[in-house]
Amino acid sequence: MRPIPQFASILVAAVVGGLVAVACVRNDESLSDPLVAPARAAPVAMGSPLPAVVEGQPLPSLAPMLERVTPAVVNIYTRQRVRVRNPLADDPFLRMLGLRALPQERVAQSLGSGVIVDAQQGYVLTNHHVVEGAEEVSVTLADGRTLEAEFIGSDPDTDVAVIRIPADHLDAVPLVDSNSLRVGDFVVAVGNPFGLGQTVTSGIVSALGRSGIRGLGYQNFIQTDASINPGNSGGALVNLRGELIGVNTAIFNPGGSREGNIGIGFAIPSALAAEVMNQLIETGTVQRGTLGIQTHDVTPEMAEALDLDDRRGAIVAAVREGSPAAESGLRSGDVIVSANGQRVDGMAALHNIEGLLPVGKPVVLEVVRDGETVTLSPILQPRLTELDGARLDPRLSGARFVELDERYRQQGLAGVRVGAIEPGSRAARSGLRVDDLVVRFNRRDVTDLDGLRRALDTQPPQMVLGLVRGGRAGELAMR
Incomplete structure (x- = not known):
C-alpha cells in the first residue's frame, strides 16, 4: 500500500467489501412491532452445516457464483533489488585509507492480486503499482500452483498492467461492459489482503465516474463502500453473476492505512481496463x-463577460x-461544458476526459458560444509522448523529452520531463540531467510537449530553461 501525501490520503492497494444484506419477509408476518422475534427455524446442531432451506424459503448465498470466480483470482508476489546507502559510506577512516564502502542491496518484496481474463492465452489483469519496477513476478493460483509470470505491459496513468502465465488448466472471469452499472448495484470483490490468501468481501456501487482525486492519474472510478485492506490491489470486482466489472485499485x-476501512474504495471500470489491456x-504501450x-x-469575471x-x-x-x-470549428472563447455526455467543470476535467477516450473516434462536445449552445464532433488525434531534442533545437541535442505522468499532474505538477541524456552530448555539456522537469522556456511557462514544441518553432538566439531538480527550482542556459 502506498500512501500519497496530502491532507486526505489516497492509499493505493484496494478491494471492495461491505455486506450484502438480503431480507426475506413472509407476506403473512406482522411488521408493526419492531421487537417481534422472527419465526423460529429448526434447531441446528453445533458443527452441522447450515440448512439450505428455512420454512420452505431458500437461504441466499453467493457461494455458487464464487465457486466459478475464485479460481480465476490470483495472488501476485514481486521481488526487486533496491540499492541502499551503506552506513560506512562517509566513514573518515576509510576515506583516509583511500577506500570506499561497497554499495549495499536489499530485496524488496510486495504482494497484490490479479484476475485471469483469458484462460487460453494466460493473460492476467492487475495494477501497474503492483508490478512496478519488479524484476521477478510470480503468481499463485487458487489451487496452490505457483507460476512465473511474463510482463506484457503497464500504464501508470490508469494503473492497469497485464502479465501472462502459462495457459494450463486455467479459469477466467468474463469481462462485461461496466457502462451498464448503476449506483446501488451489489458488487463482490476477491483479493489477497495482507498476504493472508484469497478473501471475499462485498458491497454496493456507491458512485460512478469518480474523478478529481489527487495523485491517481486519469480517473473514472467506480466508488464502493468497500471493506478495504492492503494487498487487494488488482483484485476482481464482480457483479452477482460473477462477471468482471472492475479492477480494485x-x-x-x-x-492513513492504520486507521482502517472507512468505506470508500475505488475500482477501475472494466470498460477502461479492457481498452488499456488490448493496447x-x-x-506494449497506450496511445492517448x-x-x-x-x-x-471559467472565473467569475469570465462568466460575467x-x-x-x-x-x-x-x-x-x-x-x-x-x-x-x-477542423471541427472550435474557436477561442468557446466554453466546453460537456464531452461525450460527461459534465466538464473545468480544464482538469476536460483533460481527464481527453486522456480516457479512444484515439481516432469522435468526441461530442457541447459548447456555449455567444450565449447559444453548439454541438461539435472533433476526432481525437494521437498525443505527443516524447520528443528528440535535436529535432527541436541543436542546443538540445542528446536530450529526449517525455510527457509527465498523469499521476504527477494530478498532484498539481506541470511541465516536460527529461527522459534520457546521451553522455557527452551538447545537452549534457550544458548541464541538463535525466529527470529534470522543464517548466519554463525563456521565462514562458511550459506545460506539455506540444507547448515546448510551439515555443521552439522560431529558434531564439538565447535559450534559458526553467527547471525543477530534486525539489529545487532554477534556470539553465543552453549553449
Whole structure:
C-alpha cells in the first residue's frame, strides 16, 4: 500500500467489501412491532452445516457464483533489488585509507492480486503499482500452483498492467461492459489482503465516474463502500453473476492505512481496463488523444463577460492550427461544458476526459458560444509522448523529452520531463540531467510537449530553461 501525501490520503492497494444484506419477509408476518422475534427455524446442531432451506424459503448465498470466480483470482508476489546507502559510506577512516564502502542491496518484496481474463492465452489483469519496477513476478493460483509470470505491459496513468502465465488448466472471469452499472448495484470483490490468501468481501456501487482525486492519474472510478485492506490491489470486482466489472485499485482514508476501512474504495471500470489491456497486448504501450487546444477554468469575471448562466466549463484560450478542434470549428472563447455526455467543470476535467477516450473516434462536445449552445464532433488525434531534442533545437541535442505522468499532474505538477541524456552530448555539456522537469522556456511557462514544441518553432538566439531538480527550482542556459 502506498500512501500519497496530502491532507486526505489516497492509499493505493484496494478491494471492495461491505455486506450484502438480503431480507426475506413472509407476506403473512406482522411488521408493526419492531421487537417481534422472527419465526423460529429448526434447531441446528453445533458443527452441522447450515440448512439450505428455512420454512420452505431458500437461504441466499453467493457461494455458487464464487465457486466459478475464485479460481480465476490470483495472488501476485514481486521481488526487486533496491540499492541502499551503506552506513560506512562517509566513514573518515576509510576515506583516509583511500577506500570506499561497497554499495549495499536489499530485496524488496510486495504482494497484490490479479484476475485471469483469458484462460487460453494466460493473460492476467492487475495494477501497474503492483508490478512496478519488479524484476521477478510470480503468481499463485487458487489451487496452490505457483507460476512465473511474463510482463506484457503497464500504464501508470490508469494503473492497469497485464502479465501472462502459462495457459494450463486455467479459469477466467468474463469481462462485461461496466457502462451498464448503476449506483446501488451489489458488487463482490476477491483479493489477497495482507498476504493472508484469497478473501471475499462485498458491497454496493456507491458512485460512478469518480474523478478529481489527487495523485491517481486519469480517473473514472467506480466508488464502493468497500471493506478495504492492503494487498487487494488488482483484485476482481464482480457483479452477482460473477462477471468482471472492475479492477480494485485504491482506497480513501484521511488517517492513513492504520486507521482502517472507512468505506470508500475505488475500482477501475472494466470498460477502461479492457481498452488499456488490448493496447498493451497489441503494442506494449497506450496511445492517448488530444483535441489540440489550450483551456482555462471559467472565473467569475469570465462568466460575467461571456454572459454565462453557469460558472463552470473549460474556456478555450487557443486552438492549434490543423488540430482536431480547429477542423471541427472550435474557436477561442468557446466554453466546453460537456464531452461525450460527461459534465466538464473545468480544464482538469476536460483533460481527464481527453486522456480516457479512444484515439481516432469522435468526441461530442457541447459548447456555449455567444450565449447559444453548439454541438461539435472533433476526432481525437494521437498525443505527443516524447520528443528528440535535436529535432527541436541543436542546443538540445542528446536530450529526449517525455510527457509527465498523469499521476504527477494530478498532484498539481506541470511541465516536460527529461527522459534520457546521451553522455557527452551538447545537452549534457550544458548541464541538463535525466529527470529534470522543464517548466519554463525563456521565462514562458511550459506545460506539455506540444507547448515546448510551439515555443521552439522560431529558434531564439538565447535559450534559458526553467527547471525543477530534486525539489529545487532554477534556470539553465543552453549553449
